[in-house]
Amino acid sequence: MIRFHNVSMRYPTGYEALKGVSFALPRGSFYFLTGHSGAGKTSILKLIYRAERPSEGTVVIGGRNIDQLTNRQLPLLRRSVGVIFQDYKLLYDRTVYDNVALAMEVAGQEPDRIPGQVMRTLESVGLKDYTYQNPIALSGGEQQRVAIARATVNRPSLVIADEPTGNLDKEMGRRILSLFQTLHKQGTTILLVTHDVDLARELKHPHIEMVDGEISYLPDSARLVEESLS
């Protein structure tokens, strides 16, 4: 589902965030991406939803080199990927419901389908009672769940999350991770960035470790083999 082939990424400032990164994540898998700050974890996520483009190498999602997507095809890629940001990126001038519904409006869903789907998704993350509250009034864990609801309301096949437990205590972190676990059980491919290796180990999913823009540990299941390049 996700293939990075010898990907390097250099920011306009000259900083090299990724150096020859290669891996392949199969459909329906659950991987953690670990590493210290500045290791290049977030850069990998940005390449997946094409907020950034590689300086070298190719990023293939769902069998397509996303660097070759036209401006008209790019929105479809982004609708297919549920992105959860470390700082949530919620809109604080509207309610929880509106934040989640926006994702469906953006995807061009029929208006009559939106309320039901939003309410089901909010229920699935345990936020039904907060539907018409402003996110600013919610705790960090609750805001994170709003962000998860927004990222998953369109039922994307791939969910990527940047430090979803980074601002939470251990207990809330476990609760959030169990939500991803549930999504994974439903067939969603998950790539989760975290620096909390202990928390990641509790879920017993494989992890890719990064150091200074390079992969320092790659499980065999994520190794890029020649046939997956074709």
Added chain:
Amino acid sequence: MNPTPDGFSTRRRGSKTSKRKGWLPARGAKVNRANKNQRIKAGPMGDDAKTTTSKSFQLRSLKRAWSRFHAGSLSHWTTTIIIALSLTIFGTFTLLLSNANTALESWSGDDLVTVFMEERVSLSQIEALHQSITQIPGATDVLVVSPAEAMGRMKNMLGSEAGLLDNLRENPLPYSIEFRMRDQIHQMTADLAYEVGTWAGVEAVSYDQLWAEKLSALIHTFRFVGLVLTLLLLTAVALIISNTIKLTIIARRDEVEVMRFMGATDAFIKTPFIYEGVLQGSFGALGALLFTTLLYWGAEGATAELGSAFGIYLTLHFLPIDQLLIILALGIVLGLVGALISLSRFLEI
């Protein structure tokens, strides 16, 4: 719903082994600017994924624009008032020019030449001048007006104020000869009037048409100057609208960024901003129509009084419907242009 051990309830949408195929657009799949009647081929919700129709998309964009406009910041309302005032200036100018043209047209119909005699002129001289004018090729309706007839006309014109003339000891009005020129162009008549003015016994010649032409030239000059000033004014208004939209874009940059990463199309992000500009322009134009109407009501009475003071019938006509529609269209176009300028400069998707 299946409650999970952590207490969150979840809804199962498939089994662990369920496989989704082709979550990316198929090769060649396009995202229509307005998501027009399009099914996302193998999109995030599989083959069942449907998108909204263009009409519904436009309606929702308009609603989003309206809610922003309605919630409105001070800059929105300031811009709307500036548009209203600018278009009011344009409307008032159009109103004045329109009335001046109407007055000119009614005046243009009177191509009477009036030859005023000197005070000492004798009746035989008047008769001789009458003969001379009658012999001018094309001269018609030649009529000698005595001082008594002239006084009678003046009394008629003054109406209820005619009593003022009763105190005059003697009639100060001279003999005059009136005539018209058949099928002549105005300049030729004007030249003729000038020539008659040089004849012996003639005090002065009045030819209204000449004044009408001079006034017409003056109105044309005003119209040109007005057009240039209006263009400058409207350009300024378009830039003000552009600036307001720019401020809105800056205030909403987080929202724009989030929508972009959620897969919003250019049209989805930009269309509400365009509608916002159009709404500002439309409301500004409606305000201008209101202000122009109020000005007209105020000026209508004052004009009638002014005419009455000079003993003439003066009336002010309101703008015809087509010119009102032009003002409304100008507002909409200004809003549209302002928004487009701003989007092209400040919103890179």
